[in-house]
Amino acid sequence: xxxxxxxxxxxxxxxxxxxxxxxxxxxxxxxxxxxxxxxxxxxxxxxxxxxxxxxxxxxxxxxxxxxxxxxxxxxxxxxxxxxxxxxxxxxxxxxxxxxxxxxxxxxxxxxxxxxxxxxxxxxxxxxxxxxxxxxxxxxxxxxxxxxxxxxxxxxxxxxxxxxxxxxxxxxxxxxxxxxxxxxxxxxxxxxxxxxxxxxxxxxxxxxxxxxxxxxxxxxxxxxxxxxxxxxxxxxxxxxxxxxxxxxxxxxxxxxxxxxxxxxxxxxxxxxxxxxxxxxxxxxxxxxxxxxxxxxxxxxxxxxxxxxxxxxxxxxxxxxxxxxxxxxxxxxxxxxxxxxxxxxxxxxxxxx
Amino acid sequence: xxxxxxxxxxxxxxxxxxxxxxxxxxxxxxxxxxxxxxxxxxxxxxxxxxxxxxxxxxxxxxxxxxxxxxxxxxxxxxxxxxxxxxxxxxxxxxxxxxxxxxxxxxxxxxxxxxxxxxxxxxxxxxxxxxxxxxxxxxxxxxxxxxxxxxxxxxxxxxxxxxxxxxxxxxxxxxxxxxxxxxxxxxxxxxxxxxxxxxxxxxxxxxxxxxxxxxxxxxxxxxxxxxxxxxxxxxxxxxxxxxxxxxxxxxxxxxxxxxxxxxxxxxxxxxxxxxxxxxxxxxxxxxxxxxxxxxxxxxxxxxxxxxxxxxxxxxxxxxxxxxxxxxxxxxxxxxxxxxxxxxxxxxxxxxxxxxxxxxxxxxxxxxxxxxxxxxxxxxxxxxxxxxxxxxxxxxxxxxxxxxxxxxxxxxxxxxxxxxxxxxxxxxxxxxxxx
Numbered sequence: 001x002x003x004x005x006x007x008x009x010x011x012x013x014x015x016x017x018x019x020x021x022x023x024x025x026x027x028x029x030x031x032x033x034x035x036x037x038x039x040x041x042x043x044x045x046x047x048x049x050x051x052x053x054x055x056x057x058x059x060x061x062x063x064x065x066x067x068x069x070x071x072x073x074x075x076x077x078x079x080x081x082x083x084x085x086x087x088x089x090x091x092x093x094x095x096x097x098x099x100x101x102x103x104x105x106x107x108x109x110x111x112x113x114x115x116x117x118x119x120x121x122x123x124x125x126x127x128x129x130x131x132x133x134x135x136x137x138x139x140x141x142x143x144x145x146x147x148x149x150x151x152x153x154x155x156x157x158x159x160x161x162x163x164x165x166x167x168x169x170x171x172x173x174x175x176x177x178x179x180x181x182x183x184x185x186x187x188x189x190x191x192x193x194x195x196x197x198x199x200x201x202x203x204x205x206x207x208x209x210x211x212x213x214x215x216x217x218x219x220x221x222x223x224x225x226x227x228x229x230x231x232x233x234x235x236x237x238x239x240x241x242x243x244x245x246x247x248x249x250x251x252x253x254x255x256x257x258x259x260x261x262x263x264x265x266x267x268x269x270x271x272x273x274x275x276x277x278x279x280x281x282x283x284x285x286x287x288x289x290x291x292x293x294x295x296x297x298x299x300x301x302x303x304x305x306x307x308x309x310x311x312x313x314x315x316x317x318x319x320x321x322x323x324x325x326x327x328x329x330x331x332x333x334x335x336x337x338x339x340x341x342x343x344x345x346x347x348x349x350x351x
Numbered sequence: 352x353x354x355x356x357x358x359x360x361x362x363x364x365x366x367x368x369x370x371x372x373x374x375x376x377x378x379x380x381x382x383x384x385x386x387x388x389x390x391x392x393x394x395x396x397x398x399x400x401x402x403x404x405x406x407x408x409x410x411x412x413x414x415x416x417x418x419x420x421x422x423x424x425x426x427x428x429x430x431x432x433x434x435x436x437x438x439x440x441x442x443x444x445x446x447x448x449x450x451x452x453x454x455x456x457x458x459x460x461x462x463x464x465x466x467x468x469x470x471x472x473x474x475x476x477x478x479x480x481x482x483x484x485x486x487x488x489x490x491x492x493x494x495x496x497x498x499x500x501x502x503x504x505x506x507x508x509x510x511x512x513x514x515x516x517x518x519x520x521x522x523x524x525x526x527x528x529x530x531x532x533x534x535x536x537x538x539x540x541x542x543x544x545x546x547x548x549x550x551x552x553x554x555x556x557x558x559x560x561x562x563x564x565x566x567x568x569x570x571x572x573x574x575x576x577x578x579x580x581x582x583x584x585x586x587x588x589x590x591x592x593x594x595x596x597x598x599x600x601x602x603x604x605x606x607x608x609x610x611x612x613x614x615x616x617x618x619x620x621x622x623x624x625x626x627x628x629x630x631x632x633x634x635x636x637x638x639x640x641x642x643x644x645x646x647x648x649x650x651x652x653x654x655x656x657x658x659x660x661x662x663x664x665x666x667x668x669x670x671x672x673x674x675x676x677x678x679x680x681x682x683x684x685x686x687x688x689x690x691x692x693x694x695x696x697x698x699x700x701x702x703x704x705x706x707x708x709x710x711x712x713x714x715x716x717x718x719x720x721x722x723x724x725x726x727x728x729x730x731x732x733x734x735x736x737x738x739x740x741x742x743x744x745x746x747x748x749x750x751x752x753x754x755x756x757x758x759x760x761x762x763x764x765x766x767x768x769x770x771x772x773x774x775x776x777x778x779x780x781x782x783x784x
Binding site (some may be wrong): 100118182183199289292297315 | 431432435438439441442447464465468609611614615616625644752756757759760763764766777778781782
């Protein structure tokens with residue numbers, strides 16, 4: 001290979017260059033005909049050179065093309081994913097108020113964070129709201145998917161309509177729910193008044209505010225998860241249900257002993273996705289609190305996302321916000337690893 | 352093989368586009384700030400809340416007088432959102448408007464830390480205006496080096512606005528002069544609140560929010576969160592603690608409607624009559640008219656603060672970022688907007704009290720039918736004359752915000768005032784270092 005390339009390099013002259021150009025433009029059909037009558041030496045050199053050049057280009061292309069195909073993602077990821085990620089670490093090691101200079105302070109932001117009671121409050125609220133929303137959300141989705149898996153009239157309509165809350169914007173949904181949970185003339189309090197329950201100050205109560213936010217989240221995501229479950233259920237063989245039915249299993253028993261085991265990977269997927277979503281909960285509590293990043297007067301619904309936003313965009317303390325962002329990222333990684341570990345452990349124990 | 356080539360080309364093109372996009376991302380586009388070829392200049396103006404220029408038709412008038420100028424105006428409802436967006440634009444070096452408003456709570460931060468980002472107005476046509484201001488108003492916008500970074504639009508002489516119908520219904524005086532003689536101290540105000548509460552129509556509280564009451568009580572002080580030397584004194588200043596205790600008591604006793612200020616519920620409270628009195632900087636006049644609507648006309652009135660002391664809450668500045676491409680034209684516009692005539696027009700339209708001394712006499716006779724014909728020009732003029740010269744610091748806004756939050760926790764979450772105060776101390780210590 002190396003001697004061919006050196007010969008090609010040595011044979012380079014204006015003459016051969018032009019002939020190469022002309023044959024190249026003539027197309028690949030000329031290849032066989034040139035072998036019938038031996039061409040002049042100079043052309044033959046060009047011919048050999050042409051073939052090897054093509055071969056090399058072809059080899060290069062075969063090797064490089066896959067990288068070229070996947071590169072758009074990685075380039076965009078590098079620009080909008082990796083760079084911000086690394087830059088966030090860099091910023092988190094600085095005292096950086098938006099509009100002024102950055103000063104290196106090492107790990108002070110993290111020290112500040114881990115000694116800040118508001119950070120632990122935000123972690124706890126993120127967890128409680130996460131549980132309050134994820135658990136009912138997934139259970140409801142499972143039930144809905146199970147019902148929709150049976151043949152019924154206008155099934156497609158119901159299936160499609162489940163996705164509509166998900167298609168609604170967070171802002172619109174939250175503003176509507178804010179009105180529903182209003183203290184003075186809210187719909188929720190109006191319903192409660194039928195049962196003789198006095199007006200509830202949803203926004204200012206500790207648990208009531210969290211429940212209200214969890215309801216918004218549940219409303220938005222239940223249909224989405226139900227569709228995923230439905231897709232998972234479709235992959236379970238119908239024969240299993242028929243066999244179970246012949247054996248006299250009720251629908252509930254079918255659900256427990258056929259659907260649930262078959263759906264396990266799907267369920268774990270939705271748990272991971274919902275956990276990540278719950279950790280990043282931001283828009284709902286922000287809008288529920290009328291755009292205040294405090295998350296209520298006693299921070300009763302200040303999630304970690306709101307806490308980060310408050311540091312960054314209310315106090316303009318980007319260094320501190322970056323530290324929160326990184327800790328959140330690590331928490332999510334740990335949660336995902338934890339989930340995966342549970343999956344492994346479950347599958348192993350079943351074998 | 353012949354399929355591969357175009358595919359590679361497409362891939363290569365995609366990469367180029369991707370790279371091009373990232374490279375172009377930070378470029379400023381000229382269309383936003385540029386001049387049109389016909390010699391017309393587009394000036395962008397960004398404000399927050401209600402400045403009254405649009406409402407009083409001043410932008411239209413300016414454009415009619417200056418055919419070569421087109422004004423593009425936008426306003427953000429909440430100042431904190433406005434400020435965050437502005438800081439991002441300043442930090443990135445592009446996107447800020449030719450004229451930007453700055454709230455009084457931010458001006459010290461600007462004068463102390465952002466001198467390199469804003470134009471010194473003394474060197475422009477607007478510079479002549481500086482002498483027309485009360486010394487303290489412009490001192491706040493002046494840097495150590497003597498550069499003036501903003502011209503005052505208004506000040507916030509503060510009184511108490513109240514619903515005459517609710518006062519009558521509770522058997523309390525509704526005449527401003529009579530009310531003023533009954534209210535000689537803040538304790539009187541609280542005592543009258545207790546009276547109101549016992550006889551008030553259902554659903555009406557004495558005042559809107561503990562945080563609002565707190566703000567107006569401290570607005571009568573000259574030293575609030577910082578002393579003359581710029582030291583933080585908020586947690587040792589007896590005036591702050593007094594205002595806090597007073598507001599916390601009002602909140603605990605159920606004298607407040609527990610409405611967070613500048614929230615939708617608060618807005619609708621003006622029309623519904625959820626509260627009888629509200630701390631009322633002059634700019635609140637326009638706010639009340641906007642939120643209570645025509646139905647509220649003639650139901651409102653305004654009186655002085657207890658004991659006749661002067662208070663000052665709010666007021667803003669107009670400034671030009673150095674990144675503006677039309678600094679000269681922007682300065683001309685600012686000069687015109689801060690002239691006495693224009694400030695008087697704004698006061699008559701939306702109630703923002705002039706900060707230009709030349710305008711004080713122009714508004715002295717202004718009366719307002721919406722406010723039962725109250726002589727708002729004289730009332731707010733007198734308050735402005737006795738208002739203190741306040742010392743501002745760079746974290747005023749943060750401290751004020753967190754105190755409001757602490758008071759809200761007392762009134763809505765039944766946190767003990769002492770506990771809320773302690774939490775407040777921890778929070779601010781943690782945040783301000």
